[in-house]
Amino acid sequence: MAHLGSGVAIIGAGYAGMAAAVTLAEHGVRVAVFESIGVPGGRARRIESHGIALDNGQHILIGAYQTLYRLMRTVGVAPDALLRMPLEVRYANGFRLQRGALGLGGALLMARGVPITERLGAARFIRRLRRVNYRLERDISVGELLARERQDGRLGHYLWRPLCVSALNTPPELASANVFLAVLRDTLGGAREASDLLVPRVDLSRLFPDPAAQFVRAHGGEVRLQSPVKDLGALRQSFDRVIIAVGPHQLKQVAADAPEYDYQPIYTCYLQYGDGVRPQFPMLGLADGLVQWVFDRGALLGETGRLACVISAQGDHQQMTQDEIAERCVRELAAAVPGLGKPQWWRVIAEKRATITCSPGMKQRLALPSAPGVFFAGDYTDPEYPPTLEAAVRSGVRAASSVLELAH
Numbered sequence: 001m002a003h004l005g006s007g008v009a010i011i012g013a014g015y016a017g018m019a020a021a022v023t024l025a026e027h028g029v030r031v032a033v034f035e036s037i038g039v040p041g042g043r044a045r046r047i048e049s050h051g052i053a054l055d056n057g058q059h060i061l062i063g064a065y066q067t068l069y070r071l072m073r074t075v076g077v078a079p080d081a082l083l084r085m086p087l088e089v090r091y092a093n094g095f096r097l098q099r100g101a102l103g104l105g106g107a108l109l110m111a112r113g114v115p116i117t118e119r120l121g122a123a124r125f126i127r128r129l130r131r132v133n134y135r136l137e138r139d140i141s142v143g144e145l146l147a148r149e150r151q152d153g154r155l156g157h158y159l160w161r162p163l164c165v166s167a168l169n170t171p172p173e174l175a176s177a178n179v180f181l182a183v184l185r186d187t188l189g190g191a192r193e194a195s196d197l198l199v200p201r202v203d204l205s206r207l208f209p210d211p212a213a214q215f216v217r218a219h220g221g222e223v224r225l226q227s228p229v230k231d232l233g234a235l236r237q238s239f240d241r242v243i244i245a246v247g248p249h250q251l252k253q254v255a256a257d258a259p260e261y262d263y264q265p266i267y268t269c270y271l272q273y274g275d276g277v278r279p280q281f282p283m284l285g286l287a288d289g290l291v292q293w294v295f296d297r298g299a300l301l302g303e304t305g306r307l308a309c310v311i312s313a314q315g316d317h318q319q320m321t322q323d324e325i326a327e328r329c330v331r332e333l334a335a336a337v338p339g340l341g342k343p344q345w346w347r348v349i350a351e352k353r354a355t356i357t358c359s360p361g362m363k364q365r366l367a368l369p370s371a372p373g374v375f376f377a378g379d380y381t382d383p384e385y386p387p388t389l390e391a392a393v394r395s396g397v398r399a400a401s402s403v404l405e406l407a408h
Helices: 015-026 066-074 103-110 116-131 142-148 154-168 177-186 209-218 232-238 248-254 297-301 322-336 389-407
Strands: 008-011 031-034 046-049 052-055 082-085 088-090 096-098 197-200 222-224 241-244 263-272 283-285 293-296 306-312 345-356 374-376
Touching (some): 008 015, 008 232, 015 031, 015 066, 015 209, 015 389, 046 345, 052 345, 066 209, 088 154, 088 283, 096 103, 103 116, 116 177, 142 154, 154 177, 197 297, 209 222, 232 241, 241 389, 248 345, 263 322, 293 297, 297 306, 306 322, 374 389
Parallel strands (some): 008 241, 031 222, 241 374
Antiparallel strands (some): 046 052, 088 096, 283 293, 293 306
16 A cells, blocks of 8 residues: 555546546545546546436547556446447448458458559558658658558558548648557557457447446545535645646646647537438548538437437637537538438537647647646646547556655
8 A cells, every 4th residue: 555644536437537547446546536627537427418418529439549548447437338340331323442351461451432543542651651760750740640651542542541630630731650650560460459449339438437436435535525625725735646637728727837739629419310220330421511421320329310420620610500510420421421300409529628739739739737745647648649538548557657656
């Protein structure tokens, strides 16, 4: 047991904060988690909208997210909370890429809807990336990388650019190539199961933060919801260590010298159709309009007839009303999936500061402040990964490990 007599305070009950709390609780440290709202999960949580429970954004995970899956097992999350699918990128217009027994190179060569010259070029592109261990000496934008490597054709349109937006939530013209390549290294460049797609079959709070809170309480800790921290100094007088695990837009409320970040939004439009609406695939890409991905919540969570349209990163939709966004989603879905009819209702959930803008060199430029006994956790603090749930839990484990090292 670590020697932390007054325990550790954790500000924020998102994925990062709860990962830190679980890690410390495992080692016998008394923790107290302070969360300003009534539901754990941070920017990936359950919300109530007009009496209906929804996620504040549709998330998809990948097989490489080992830290998150380990923590989920630790707190008792059932394996069937996630639907695991071998990597398949499928678009309504016929483009299709599957990672099979032949690996990534074989998948690229067998991709449907792409000229053979592009497929061969993509296979050579991956070989070049492997030679440099998926790392550029000078970071550039993903858009510049794709143009330089002649990957801005159909494969760029249907694979590389959508992967960049999905993983980094940043347009390719602004996104860090090295951060994008770190994702490619651990997924498409890794073992076959590392590139599997895993889609939550429970709401985002139940996926980890809720059972993590139960785990912490069962190990003698506290999770205080609706308990905002307004005075960091007072908290530091009551606890041996403090982990700040709030969203980046909340940092200055507890650390006045924290850096300023640029942000990217994620919009999710939920459309409720009749019970007979059952798309043939749980996840479908739409590459030529506003909507990027459509998820069948009926197949995933038993929400029959409910589809979730995801619009990641900045764009013209930020100037549109929610009515206009919903109308566009309905039109684009009708063109891609015939026979849907009209939705019974819709909800648009806009996370306008869902993630930081993951631009080249950003992580090196924007250093977090340093103070004795204070540690930071959050998806934006990871030195290599984009702001994902995996980056969040890694950062929480890293902060907790730093606390434990100092305690011994």
